[in-house]
Amino acid sequence: MVIAVDGPAASGKGTIAKALAAHFGLPHMDTGLLYRSVALNLWRWGGDAASEFEALRACDVSTVDPDDPEIRSEPVSRIASTVSAYPSVRAALLERQQQFAGQPGGAVLDGRDIGTVIAPDATVKLFVTATPEVRAQRRVRELLQRGMPGHFEEVLTDIRARDERDAGRHDAPLTQAEDAVLLDTTDLSAEQAVAEAVRIVEQRAAIPTRS
Numbered sequence: 571m572v573i574a575v576d577g578p579a580a581s582g583k584g585t586i587a588k589a590l591a592a593h594f595g596l597p598h599m600d601t602g603l604l605y606r607s608v609a610l611n612l613w614r615w616g617g618d619a620a621s622e623f624e625a626l627r628a629c630d631v632s633t634v635d636p637d638d639p640e641i642r643s644e645p646v647s648r649i650a651s652t653v654s655a656y657p658s659v660r661a662a663l664l665e666r667q668q669q670f671a672g673q674p675g676g677a678v679l680d681g682r683d684i685g686t687v688i689a690p691d692a693t694v695k696l697f698v699t700a701t702p703e704v705r706a707q708r709r710v711r712e713l714l715q716r717g718m719p720g721h722f723e724e725v726l727t728d729i730r731a732r733d734e735r736d737a738g739r740h741d742a743p744l745t746q747a748e749d750a751v752l753l754d755t756t757d758l759s760a761e762q763a764v765a766e767a768v769r770i771v772e773q774r775a776a777i778p779t780r781s
């Protein structure tokens with residue numbers, strides 16, 4: 571079973587994907603971390619994000635460290651959003667994601683183009699959204715919890731800019747796959763969103779509900 575979870579920044583897709591992986595006993599890949607690792611690499615050696623050539627050179631990342639304190643910082647998020655629009659960068663990261671999706675037994679992947687490009691034949695596709703304001707609130711909370719500064723207005727502006735870049739890019743734009751189920755988490759707690767996602771997957775994959 572392959573589960574594709576796509577959606578914009580701070581929509582709750584990461585939390586949902588992680589919980590689905592635990593619930594169904596599947597491995598999970600946060601594909602945003604790949605783009606963030608490229609961005610971090612570029613940032614550390616002082617490369618120019620405006621150059622596709624330099625961004626491509628930064629794709630040579632063998633390790634992805636989800637616990638690196640800088641990986642979710644605002645500069646790295648911004649660079650990730652810029653470099654992920656380059657076709658050569660997306661192509662360089664494609665095989666790694668498709669291999670993960672194709673492993674025996676299945677997998678859960680979350681990102682922007684899982685249901686449309688990486689795993690178009692996924693068993694179940696979820697498109698997770700929430701209003702920009704709610705997403706900005708969540709991101710501020712997350713930043714503060716990590717001990718980083720988070721200002722609502724700045725974060726909201728940044729989220730809107732990233733939405734526009736993600737949806738407007740030519741290569742693999744953020745868009746809901748035709749056969750994806752829309753899950754709006756605006757008025758849901760994390761627990762409610764996860765419960766709803768589990769229900770959708772069970773229904774779509776015709777898995778008998780555990781009683």
Ligand code: CDP
Nearest residue numbers: 579580601602603605650651654681682683
């Ligand atoms: O949730 P958030 O947007 O903060 O971050 P993320 O999912 O870790 O993704 C970081 C950046 O990588 C995003 O701004 C996207 O532009 C890009 N990305 C992408 O283009 N394709 C993916 N499959 C995953 C992330």
